[in-house]
Amino acid sequence: MKAYEIVTEPIDPQRYADYVLRPEAGAVTLFTGHVREWTRGIRTLYLAYEAYIPMAEKMLDRIGAEMEEKWPGTRTAIAHRIGELKIGEIAVVIAVSSPHRRDAYEANEYAIERIKELVPIWKKEIWENGTEWIGDQRRKPEEGENP
């Protein structure tokens, strides 16, 4: 595995937690983002993720570098899956280890916020009655509200 990667197969989060653990780490935070069945009353059947893979991995790597600068002593691994994902499956995993817990929480949350700003990955929701690329300007069926 790479510390920052786009993958097409199911994610085993424990591999990323193991990757960041070191003898000086007292705390590991592991975030997993999962496909939700219900979002604002609309039932999702499954999701499809697409990425601009080389740029996405470069941006994940950059986020990791930002984290090491902001929280020295942390170690990070991030993976995002693309392709079709079923309900409950893991889309993204972020593992952070740190000597102290505060940094592990803060750095981990920073990572997911930056991923959502920066990394060229797109989510398409597939419902019973339609599909939508999330993040774009089109409206959802039956709702008329942007996510």
Place this chain on the structure above:
Amino acid sequence: MKAYEIVTEPIDPQRYADYVLRPEAGAVTLFTGHVREWTRGIRTLYLAYEAYIPMAEKMLDRIGAEMEEKWPGTRTAIAHRIGELKIGEIAVVIAVSSPHRRDAYEANEYAIERIKELVPIWKKEIWENGTEWIGDQRRKPEEGENP
């Protein structure tokens, strides 16, 4: 497994993450606290944890109830291991699932802070040249500073 438990065997964190996952959960945060080899320049050989088991489980259960009140829709599982633990092994695991990620981070961090205030568990550090019950008023060898 119980959602709030004191255990004596090695902790498999994934069991707790799986326990809290539900179709409406978009985010799972998993915190693991590990035995560190080095703390303020002193090398730890291993740790020994002791608990007032029935009260500790009751307090973990109470922390979970506090979390469900503060962050409705979250689901939590917590385990703390007692006995002798080697470097790198997991002493505590906190798994929180939530529809949205912000709550999963906040509630998880709340749990570890409350555990450190409230739950009757004690850590004894074993070094090459001595031992100490952490939290008590005695001083460490070679340092003269309370942790």
Place this chain on the structure above:
Amino acid sequence: MITIFYFAGLKEAAGTAHEQADLAGRTVNELLEWVGKRYPQMPLDAVRVAINEEYALAEDVLQPGDTAALIPPVSGG
């Protein structure tokens, strides 16, 4: 009679994990005074007391059959 539990460093100072004492009707504060006289080396400054697995106040009164646990500063996590 009540049962007193000692943990961590307190257990080492007492040389026992638990004992019984005729302290029913006494307050938590009086229990701590009794323990302090019995074990002069025991560090009681930051000790909390739990009665029947719940943290108790200094003025709470022990009932016959209660379990009183002396809780030194905790260090889980």
Place this chain on the structure above:
Amino acid sequence: MITIFYFAGLKEAAGTAHEQADLAGRTVNELLEWVGKRYPQMPLDAVRVAINEEYALAEDVLQPGDTAALIPPVSGG
């Protein structure tokens, strides 16, 4: 020549994932104008442009051989 990449909804609007165009020497802004004329239905309001896998500024100038990716609002995580 430069290579233009389209993703997500933009790819569906363009009907292609990538194409080549003679836009070396033009700015990122001019690239977006060119795309907007070519695909009038394409939603370009919130689109960012990456040149060679780095986010670019509106005034950055395209060089021969560059790859320009149109990045609609991202939704990873």
